Amino acid sequence: METNAQISKSHNPVLNKLRLNDKSRVKKVIGVLSGKGGVGKSFVSSSLAVHAAKLGKRVAILDADITGASIPKSFGIHENALQSDGLILPAITKSGIQIMSVGLLLENETDPVIWRGPVISGVMSQFYTDVYWNDVDIMFVDMPPGTGDVTLTAFQSFPLDGIIIVSSPGDLVSLIVEKQVNMAKKMNMKILGLIENMSYFITPDTRKKYEIFGKSRLNEFSEKLQISALGSLPIDPKAKELVDAGRIEDYYNIDIEKIVKKII
Numbered sequence: 001m002e003t004n005a006q007i008s009k010s011h012n013p014v015l016n017k018l019r020l021n022d023k024s025r026v027k028k029v030i031g032v033l034s035g036k037g038g039v040g041k042s043f044v045s046s047s048l049a050v051h052a053a054k055l056g057k058r059v060a061i062l063d064a065d066i067t068g069a070s071i072p073k074s075f076g077i078h079e080n081a082l083q084s085d086g087l088i089l090p091a092i093t094k095s096g097i098q099i100m101s102v103g104l105l106l107e108n109e110t111d112p113v114i115w116r117g118p119v120i121s122g123v124m125s126q127f128y129t130d131v132y133w134n135d136v137d138i139m140f141v142d143m144p145p146g147t148g149d150v151t152l153t154a155f156q157s158f159p160l161d162g163i164i165i166v167s168s169p170g171d172l173v174s175l176i177v178e179k180q181v182n183m184a185k186k187m188n189m190k191i192l193g194l195i196e197n198m199s200y201f202i203t204p205d206t207r208k209k210y211e212i213f214g215k216s217r218l219n220e221f222s223e224k225l226q227i228s229a230l231g232s233l234p235i236d237p238k239a240k241e242l243v244d245a246g247r248i249e250d251y252y253n254i255d256i257e258k259i260v261k262k263i264i
């Protein structure tokens with residue numbers, strides 16, 4: 001078994017990186033991570049992409065969360081991916097975002113992905129190498145959650161220019177985020193910062209802010225871990241409604257726009 005020290009030393013980051021096919025161009029690749037599932041990583045990846053597109057960027061989402069793929073559904077995309085000249089064509093959303101996800105390859109959307117780690121890693125890699133990525137300014141990679149084998153492969157193989165860590169308020173006080181940050185640091189990843197999702201709730205009638213899970217500790221933790229605090233996002237019933245309706249592109253949140261401006 002590899003120790004942490006061996007992980008960082010034995011893998012040459014340059015030799016192991018995936019390469020695009022000749023037809024594709026991607027200027028910047030940003031990985032979106034979380035210490036565990038369910039904290040809103042896919043929601044944050046999609047809404048960062050939506051807001052970057054609103055700012056005029058050519059945007060792509062590579063859904064590397066193979067067993068929990070949910071991105072196409074939030075964009076209202078239900079058809080399968082097509083092929084052309086030996087390359088897979090990404091789905092194109094209403095606002096022109098290019099998407100590749102295992103959800104576009106399954107016969108039925110409800111089919112579970114029952115694959116072992118190496119197969120998952122292979123598919124994830126092909127989403128980068130075998131898809132026609134048409135002149136992309138910024139690609140968001142919705143990374144597999146946790147610090148397990150597939151996440152490690154994703155870290156090592158995608159040519160990430162930086163990563164964003166998404167957490168829920170509860171995770172900040174546990175060791176989950178700290179572990180994720182340490183994993184990224186050991187692998188010499190550039191950490192763009194931390195986003196605290198579902199941090200507070202604003203009542204629609206009185207506009208009063210409630211920090212349901214206690215006072216935000218985003219700044220305190222970011223300082224402790226020596227990473228940037230990118231921002232806190234609310235629990236937003238409107239966001240959930242639009243995601244469930246496949247209309248995430250109709251969502252606008254000034255805090256997400258501010259985060260996007262910091263990273264693009």
Ligand SMILES: Nc1ncnc2c1ncn2[C@@H]1O[C@H](COP(=O)(O)OP(=O)(O)OP(=O)(O)O)[C@@H](O)[C@H]1O
Binds near residue numbers: 038039069239243
């Ligand atoms: N800020 C938010 N406000 C309201 N609903 C949210 C918010 N963030 C996420 N959600 C909802 O919470 C659920 C879980 O979010 P999401 O699927 O993005 O989590 P995830 O971390 O990617 O989970 P997994 O890794 O298990 O796929 C979804 O239904 C999503 O629409």
